[in-house]
Amino acid sequence: MSETAFYTKDLSVFYGEKQAIKNISMDFPSREVIALIGPSGCGKSTFLRSLNRMNDVIAGARVEGEIWINGRDINDKGTDVVRLRQKIGMVWQKPNPFHKSIYENIAFGPRYHGVRKKSELDEIVENSLRKTALWDEVKDRLHGSALALSGGQQQRLCIARSVAVQPSILLMDEPASALDPVSTAKVEELIAELKRDYCIVIVTHNMYQAARVSDKTGFFLMGDLVEYDETQKIFTNPSHRSTDDYISGRFG
């Protein structure tokens, strides 16, 4: 087995009284793609969001348990959340480019993190766009609005934006579910490409997608991690009845 990028221990998330995630311990190897599947409302997004402490943003959300990255528990009080998030990129279901130019969308992060020189920034922008296979499509309109791009392009731009600040982990919440077949294929290719450098955690409701892109798959049900194993095992020979029920579409 490869080295571990990070792992959680007894992670629970509450929304007010309600427990959305129940004592989940899970470890994520570097340079692999981990898919999280499960029916709507089972807590996939909640779990994903707790990994970069994005749940801090939600009023009433409370996280318990530990998340160890680089020998530190990020739920510790002393954690520098801002620094942490720089190391963990995130991509959402709905593409959410900033209302700025394509160039600015990507340069924004690096510039904030101290890159001042125009030439350096230019380079980062180009590299990020190349990595996400967008460069050829947008190189002529780098200073045009990012909102003028198609949905699929916007989503890849958002991935490029994350990549530009050099994270080591990428969290993706249904990154292709709002995209057309062609864009979906491109994003999936991109994931395969990026996993050479990053640990990628992807939430998806498309089981074929999970099977295609991931190395390991976790099945969630009502806040519990029912099963977590090699993707191939999960899809061919799951250990739990409910996993089987779900992947064979008996509910959800």
Next chain:
Amino acid sequence: MSETAFYTKDLSVFYGEKQAIKNISMDFPSREVIALIGPSGCGKSTFLRSLNRMNDVIAGARVEGEIWINGRDINDKGTDVVRLRQKIGMVWQKPNPFHKSIYENIAFGPRYHGVRKKSELDEIVENSLRKTALWDEVKDRLHGSALALSGGQQQRLCIARSVAVQPSILLMDEPASALDPVSTAKVEELIAELKRDYCIVIVTHNMYQAARVSDKTGFFLMGDLVEYDETQKIFTNPSHRSTDDYISGRFG
């Protein structure tokens, strides 16, 4: 083939400038279940809602084309929309019980349509709840708030509420997608049960569900009806490439 409950001819729906549904002609046989599938945003809900003119409620929505039920085009100016909707029940993805008691939720419709006698109403309530397999679960708290029921129960209550006004067509928009496995199974059973009396049109994103419950399936893509055929045919041997791509999970 069985008799036709209703059919559409060149039906288009616009939201402002944008055309969400493009010239769809489709016929719906009585006493059958017709599933509508397709990726998010392809117009399934929009199409369904135009069948009982529920799009009237949405500002900016405009419907063109014909929908023939019982020898009349319901898009005709003269149509009595109220009467029409009584004949076409509707169930939504998110259960939407009224903020009233269980009893009142079901009695609301019949009472409004002229049933005054307490005994008659009682009977309708009981029958509707029995039909939806809710009776045993709620008979002791008929006058408690409907909002205290679980999601699955609420959904079945909404179906019971529709059934209580004796429609001939039932429209269901992802009726089980927010439900747990057990409730999903119950709703699917219910659909199989109800199709003895009604023509049921169901939107679902769960292809197994479509395969399980429906007799015919229509595949939508970006406002077009790509393919419409016997369910078995669609799932085993679709005529179109994109149908195949979709049901084999290559996107969506």
Next chain:
Amino acid sequence: MNSPVKRENAAADRVSHFPKHIREEWVGRVYVYACVALLVVTIFSIVWFIASKGLTPFVSGAIRIQDLLTGRVWKPEGEPPLFGALPFLAGSAYVSFIAAAIAAPFGFCAAVFMTQIAPKVGRRVLQPAIELLAGIPSVVYGFVGLSVIVPFLRDTFPGQGFGILAGSLVLSIMILPTVTSIATDALSTLPAGLKEGSFALGATRWQTIYRLILPTTLPSLLTGIVLGISRAFGEALAVQMVIGNAPHVPTSLLQSAATLTSIITLEMGNTVGGSLHNNTLWSLALILLVMTFLFVFIVRLLERRAKR
């Protein structure tokens, strides 16, 4: 001189105790907290200053609270001076309640029109119109009241036109936007699908509104009405211009009356600071303040009800 330092911070991760982003965070924090602190200080000083002025007549023993609240005679320059504020309390209560009684059905109907009947026309025409009504300054309402409503009432009914009715009519237009906008919010934020559920059963629009929407949104509608009353209660100039200002408990809608605000406007400038008369006017201001708290309290109660 800043940029090299920053660069260094970015590079030497954990060395500096105050990396740029933490400093930044503090700047933001200090700024917003200061703004909020100022808000709190403001409100406390309002209460403190008005209360300390308004309580002097009672503390000094010159007037008893119950006499002020229940006294029917306002004769501050008499021998002995009499300070009965009941006429103003009654006047304020009458005008604001009647105004609300007129505005409530109008507001509800306008809200129904905008959300249920013709949302497009509503958004394009009625909504802006109502916002405009809210934007018209109260002196302009007073001016129109004085030059249209008062002469109209004078010519149509017995009396001089000035009085509770004139005040209420002017106020009802002024609070219509408040009532309407809250009703509109309540109607448009109804739980998704509620209305459709009813339509799908074949209920008519009116049935849906009357049997489903009205009961479900009632607490919110009441909130709007209370807010309207609250606004009417505190309105000064428009009312003062048309109500007639006689310090008597009104016995008819067409009789000149006075409100708390109108008597303050009228007499504050003519009395010397520190005199009993002047201090008693501050007591009236204090009553206005207390009423504000009361209204806010009621609104909160209703809102809590609406949430359930």
Next chain:
Amino acid sequence: ACGKNNNEGAASGSPSASDSAPASSASGEALSGTILAAGSTALQPLVEQVSTKFMADSKYSGISVTVQGGGSGGGLTQVQGGQADIGNSDIFAEEKFKDADADKAKELVDHQVAVVAIAPVANPNVGVDNLTKQQLVDIFSGKVTNWKDVGGADQKIVIVNRPSSSGTRKTFENLALGGPSQDLPGSIQEDSSGTVKKLVGETPGAIGYLALSYLDNTVKALKYEGVDASVENITTGKYPVWAYEHMYTKGEPTPVVKAFLDYLMSDEIQKSDVTDMGYIPVGDMKVARDVNGTVSNK
């Protein structure tokens, strides 16, 4: 006692001051400074107008005068508290600062700058042009409610009052009615003389009272006890309902303030602006009145 001294000071100062003040300032360099006069709205227009002229005068170009309204009470409070240099008032400070505050009045120095008479006014259609004191008392106490009972048309009487804190009302009550009146149910009360004039003019059967400076032909000024409120009758004391317009300073005025007050008392101003605006110059009065209301010949 103090009040009396002040009166005399102001009255006697007026004729001579006009030339002494500029003389004193001419001896040194030109005066400069600011003056804030606040208070009576009745007096405000006059002071404003005069201050404009004053500042336009090259002799006083270094002085800037600001005039504020706010009501007599406010003016007295502000001058007493030191926020204003001059407190304009329609009534004696002693009438406002009473009881516990009586001492405050003693610190103020009175400068009477004009006289204003107040006349009962009625809607032109009431059919009456003279009222006796008793008739007025009956009307304002609600004993008489129809004009026909005082010899006019058969019409309901509508009283348009000023608020009880008004200087105009106080003067009218004291000098025309002989004592405080009540606020009757159904009477209208208006903040300012302008509104009173407007209402009396518009409202059938209305009666009120106004300073002469407000009069015009939309309302009818009534004779009081058969006496017309003419300049002649007022200066001789035949028409009793009149009052001084006061400008109070706290202690003796500073040179700058004194220059302005002297300018206001100068013949040039008293004979033109003061009379033009419907006031009567103090110097024209052949009678004087003290704070207790005692009238004496000068």
Next chain:
Amino acid sequence: MKPKITDRIATGVIIGIAGIIMAILAGLIVYLLYRGLSHISWHFLTSPPQSFKVGGGIGPQLFNSLYLLVLTMIITVPLGVGAGIYMSEYAKANKLTGFIRLVVEVLSSFPSIVIGLFGLLVFVNLFHMKYSLAAGALALTVFNLPLMVRITEQALRGVPREQKEAGLALGLSKWKTIQSIMLPMAFPAIMTGTILAAGRVFGEAAALLFTAGMTTPKLDFTNWNPADPHSPLNPFRPAETLAVHIWKINSEGRAPDAPEIAAGASAVLIIIVLLFNFGARMLGRAIYRKFTATK
């Protein structure tokens, strides 16, 4: 059939009432313009009022209103935006926040005359500002602040959560995210709201009677030194605004053409309020288009 008839009737009544409201508004505006427009001229808009003669204008009052508005906004906007940011981004769900919400709510419910009286006590007397633009601007700030807070809070809440999260996820500090991602997106809404609030401030009179005063000294419009007592810019001079002027003219006005002046000034006021309203809408739309770069 019966429910349908009820429905028809009810619908008719509701439409009727909507019509009545429109008619009231139209009537108001038409009346005000009809009475006032004929009196509006360049001279009327620029010359000072006359106490006793015909032909007075509203120049200084108009200037005062605008200047006071500017002063008020200079104070209110930074404070209101700051507190609004607190409300939407920093307030935790605890008692303190509940209390601050209550404060804002109460503050916005205070009658404006009470705020005016507070200004009289504190700004005019205690701080020795006398009746002045500064005192008026502070009173109006108190009056306007809660509204500004609410506008900002709502505008920020209108920013999609994903935008904020995208900023945070890039490792931006919270403040930076607010400053350079959320505020720009909220800007059109804040702008629109601010202009509407400005309209409200422009027409406010009750809070000014006892703070900015009811008089205007003679102004020298060639003197732009804010320290000079005759300079229109001096913030420590008293200033009668247009709204206060209307109120005063309606009661005190002794000029023979007082009714016309009142009507003319009301028309001017209403025209400006209309301009604020339409301006806010149009500007909001334009800015929105610019920011979302939908060219």
